[in-house]
Each structure stands twice: as structure tokens, then as C-alpha cells.
Amino acid sequence: MRDGDREDLELHRRLTSGDRGAFDDLYRRYAGPAYGLAVRVTGQQILAQDVVHDAFLALWRAPEAYDPARGPFRTFFLALVHHRAVDLVRRESRLRARSERAANLEPLVGEDPADAIAEESYLGVRRKEVREALATLPPEQRQVLEMAYFGGKTQVQISDELGIPLGTVKTRTFAAMRKLRAALEDTG
């Protein structure tokens, strides 16, 4: 287990006792990655703020939802943020113009100094490993993975958009996840 994961475990243990200091520390550590993810998935800063707000509040109210036996806190919390972001996108899709996405997203990418700060942290090390693992995927596998994960699209929607059979979308997604599992478990 990495030092950062151990620190997270201790912060989570304190959080279950209602320790606001632990909450603040977890917020400092994960607000940037969580908000960056939520902005990328929702494409709107206001929605992204709601996602991150709700995720942290849920963590405060029910910290026992995280089971340390099932993996690092980091992956639990960021998966939670992702799920909320995707759910919100689907709910708001009627209202969301896709053009807003590009307009809101592009200026944010790479502009925040927090990116550089985070690179120095243990999250930065893991980020590098994740990006290296993603880079090993064949383009067609990475494409369906990113459309699902960051685009919030269903496999049926991906099939329609790419004009490929649904079974192919499933096969590529599964292959991508298996490769990432092998790569990231080796380095995790």
C-alpha cells in the first residue's frame, strides 16, 4: 500500500468519528481531481460544482459506505463522483446543448496551477501511471472507453454514434478494462 493510500485510510477512520479536520484534509486532497472530472463529464461548471458538493456531503453523512477491504479510498471516492456526474448528465441532457460543453471545457484545461501542484503529490504519480496505461490501449478501445466514461454515453448510444454493432462496443470496452486492470494492478 502506498503512503498516500495509508493517509487516506487514516483520514477516513477519523471521518467516521465526525472529525471535520479529516474532512477538510480529504477535501484539499480530492476537490481538484473530483471537480476536474466532474467538469469534464458534465461540461458545465455549475453542474460540476453540484456533483462535487453532493459527493463530499454524501461522504460526510455516510462515510461507512466506503469499505477499505474493497480498494483504496481514492478509487471509491472518484468512482462515486463519476457516477454522480454521469447520472446528472443523463438527467440534464434535455437541457444541455453540446456546444456549451466545448465552450465551458476548453478554457479550463491546463490553466489551473493546481495541476502542477497535484503532479508533485502521490496522486500525480498515479495519474502518470493511469495515462501511461491508457496510452497502451488500441485507439478503437480507448475511444469507446472515453465515450462511456467521460462522455457519459451508454453503450447503445456509442454503437449508434460510431455506426458499429453493440456487441463490438461491449467487446472493446471489456478488452480495454481488462488491459487497464492488468496494467494498473501491476503498478498499484
Add this chain to the structure above:
Amino acid sequence: MRDHEAIQELLAGYVLRSLSGDDASEADRILSEHVPGCDECRATLDAFQAIAGELALDAPVVEPPDTLRARLRRELEPRASSRWNTGRIVAVAASVVVVVGVGAVALTRGGGGLANGQLARADLQDVATTAVNPSATRQPLGEATEISSPATEKLYIYGTDVPLPAPGSVYRLWAGSPEQPRYIGDFLPTDDGTLLLEVMLPASSVGALFVTVEPAGSPPGQPGEVVWGTAA
């Protein structure tokens, strides 16, 4: 039973939140019937869930505005005291209105809550615990959201800013389809539009949900026009 390869292919789509329709239903079934007793699939699910968290790191880090932290600080109720019995949270939970009984227009605010044995005011802590579980599923149900988890077999309906139906009417919740409806119960949002309901049936047995608007106190015969439906 599907082979492990097919099951795990489904789990890959599930953790990415990318299943819909029959695949989503099949994943729910597998998660409740197969995965809990299969070490290999449980390990795969945990590993794929972890990847769903790790992939977040590919997004650029963006610090949220300070206003978000201030908003959270205001809403962090003390954990030492009864966190579910104070402040806004309880105001939400306690003010939910559920129509009691069939053919009656008795309403209850707060304390009571049971409708007809299948629909009740939800305990907010139960909803929150279910909602933060990574295996929880949310899907729109009209103006509200249906939250369920194969792990708990619970099903909740939560909404804010839900409009009141026309005076003298209630929302009526059904399972199944308009052709083969199964009556669950009647409900109204609070005056401020809050809904917090628990369907007192195993989530896996409920299937699709839909809502109609019916005259208050009318018997649950054939459903009228569907105003909310679970997304296909």
C-alpha cells in the same frame, strides 16, 4: 447462467455507468444473484470499480471555486449529535407528504408516513447510504430520481422542485406497464416540492415504474395518462 466472460463483460459496462435497457436489468440481476457468491466475479467487480476511480485521474485537475467549500462548510451538520434529526435534512425528510390509504384523502406530514403498506416516507439516512454505494443505480423518474441498489434490495424515489398536481389530484405510482399495471401507492410532494419515498418491495421485483395523476381518493383501477416513466 451466462459464462463468466459474458458476466464480466457486462460488469465492465456496469462500472462505467454505460448500460441501458435489458443490459442494465441483466446486470442488476447478476449483481444480486451471481456476484455475491462468486469470488472471481466479485474480484473482477472490485477491480473494475477501482479502474472507474482511477480513470478520473486522466481528467485535468481543476480547483473548484472557494464558494463551493464555503457552501459545504455551512451544510456540515455536527456528526456527534443526531445528524439526521436536525436542520434542513430533517425538514426535507419530515415534510414529505404521503397519501394514506386507498380511497382516502387523509394526508400525513412528518411522523406517520405509511401509505398502503408498499409506499412510505423514506428515512433519509437509508437513502443517503444507498445513494453513496458505488453499486447504486439512479435513473430519472419524471421530475424525480429512482435510486436502488442490488446490495440492499431497497428502492427509493427522491426529488426536489417536484410540482404539485392539479388541486384535488394525487400522483399515483405503478410498477409494470400501463397495460399490466401494479398499483403501489399515492403520494404528493411537499409544498416546497420535496419527495422522499421508499417503495416497500424488493427492488428486483418492481421492474419499471410509472406515475399517473389521478383524482384524490379514487380507487386504483386502470391507470390514466402516464406523466412520469422510468427511462427505457
